[in-house]
Amino acid sequence: MMADPVDELLAGLPLVDHHCHGVVTADLDRTAFESLLTEGEAWPDSGISLFDTPVGAAVRRHCAPVLGLPRHAPAGDYLARRAELGAREVNRRFLAAAGAAVLCVDTGFDSGRLTSPAELAEPAGAAAYEVVRLESVAEAVAAGGVAAGEYGAAVRAAAEDAVRRPGVVAVKSVAAYRTGFALDPARPSAAEVARAAAAWLARPGARLADPVLVRHLLWTAVELGLPLQLHTGFGDADLRLHHADPLLLTDWLRLTAGTVPVMLLHCWPYQRQAAYLAAVFEQVYLDVGLALHHVGPARAGAVLAEALEITPFRKLLYSSDAYGLAEFHHLGAVAFRRGLAKLLADRVAADELSRADAERIARWTGRDNALRVYGLTDPAASRGSGGLTDSGGPAATAAPAAPVPPMEND
Template sequence: MAGDQAQLVDAYCHGILPGDLGLGAFEAQLPGTAAPHTTLFDSPTGFAVRRWCPPLLGLEPHCAPARYLARRRELGAYEAARLLLRGTGIDAYLVDTGEPGDLTPPKELGAAGAARAYEIVRLEPLAQQVADTSGTVDGFLANLAEAVHGAALSAVGFSAVGFHGAGPEGPDGGEPGPPGAGQVRYAAAEWLARRPVGARPTDPVLLHHLLWNAVATGLPLSLRLPADGAGPRAAEGFLRATSGLGTDVVLLPGEPHEGAAADLAAALPHVYVGLGGDPAPVLGRTPFGKVLYAGGAAALPELYVTGARRFRAALDRLVERRVDAGDWSSADGHRVAALVGAANARRVYRLAEGRPDPRRSDSHADR
């Protein structure tokens, strides 16, 4: 019911690799690890790429990987990316620019996809860049505050790759609050004294300091919580402490933590869940205005295609099942699909409505 024409806003993604790729380089960007003498094209993602991407480049579905990549090289990297991204139905990209590697910036991703593109600034590399150019602890802390404030003037949000503990307790043992100035200064001095150039912070005190600096800007904060790391429950104290401060928090949980993230979103008005897989389990546990599409794709435009297809198909199945059972009206089904696919992200990140004119070279950068 959501349909191929339904708009999506991708609330968390990354840039793509700009050049042509051979078979090995392409396969290295697919998720998972292949067994010896096997290929990642024989995987769920590999099959999805072979099903949905060849028709966008003028080939038959399920064509051989070598034939597909030959067509990709024939078109050239940019033209192939343009055709693939414009076949996703994604209307806006929220691009985390903190991934290492030569990935395209938001402006180029938006131009290729004929979509608006906005930057989400990752906090850890921002601190790394400041540390690389700061000579003293006091200079680092002052420059870091200025860098966060400056980034907030052009970005639509901040992100962090994980959550490390509950942070310092608040007054009388209450919810965790920002670390004290002395704690932050000590942690910064220790880190600056031993870090190699280019290293990102890992000290929990510094990471909490970064998070609270981001909260002070009022922009939404995305917390990526990997499947094999600390789940949303580890962040619960921080989430409760930030309630009512004006900053929305979007949890990006690994699959094992989706239920816990949904429960926190249901309990706390400023907490949301962003996910790229089947939304049905989360939508069964939290209000429909709390769930965002967040594909998380990086490097290959094909992953945007397969992610959007997978999410739409799962959302369609959920809506159709509920409507057919009489649990939802058809109008309610369409409304849920619109909320989860785009409207929630537009509201949380305060995005402009409408698709840019692809004939305008600067249209993707409109705010």
């Protein structure tokens, strides 16, 4: 039986992962490993293993062979082999197997425990770029000491400094976690920002969760001029999922039309809502990263099919949103390649797409759409140029063997 050309194209396509995180660098015991398999909490005394989930089964099926194990290897065998190889070799194998040529890395959460962009990209053979998390910028300004009346300007200046760092290609907000999207869409006045800042700064160490200050960050992102990544949908246990529906951004998107690209991350279970926004607002793009490795390759095509029901083909991007475990870089890529290949092959077989159309959509989604919207060099033309090729990202330290809290890592 001849291989499908679209499947072959996707299998060999150097991907642009437009949103991901670093990986831990220390060996992990079972509790620590399972804590990173979930967006919630590990339950070590419950009798419920996180290997007995769709993502756990997908790891045993698709990641075990990369470690030299048979498909569906038992969890104990999998973890023993991982320990035998050591974290450095495990990370090298999975990052190389993912086949990403470009990694855009969110450095705003847990950067001390994870690899820097350059450290992530080196074993992958990829170019690394940085995504600046705006809440982290604002919280650093607050921690450094600032008067309430100067807060707005100080955050703007700090954000401008952050995006001038070499290799920065985007900014990101986790407004979905902090307040949800049911916000007044209007730009807050300087007086509103100062009043809200005074209340927040009076509580040293509190995370930024004031609606006015979150709005201020969103409008600061517009002023910075880079693509803005927004977490939407599926995430950690401190998220109120119904507040992360991207449709709640509709009025803000109307006000910001013609400014910066807005990249809706993850989206599940709101991929259809995100598709609507991408269909009607020029500046909106989306991915279904994170969801793909959690549903596994068996269901990735179904999620992608819903995202592509009405999304313009130049608006869907690939991301893994891999965090902590190098397995997720590989598993996200496998799920994306296989899911999209099957979806496109089915449409070609039904004569809904030509094969040439299917091949264009595959290239656009896996690589070219991200290159275009972020203004990146085609890795096929100049592999590795323009990214962070040294220690330009935040310094990384060894990750602890204890469970890593999964709060806001998306």
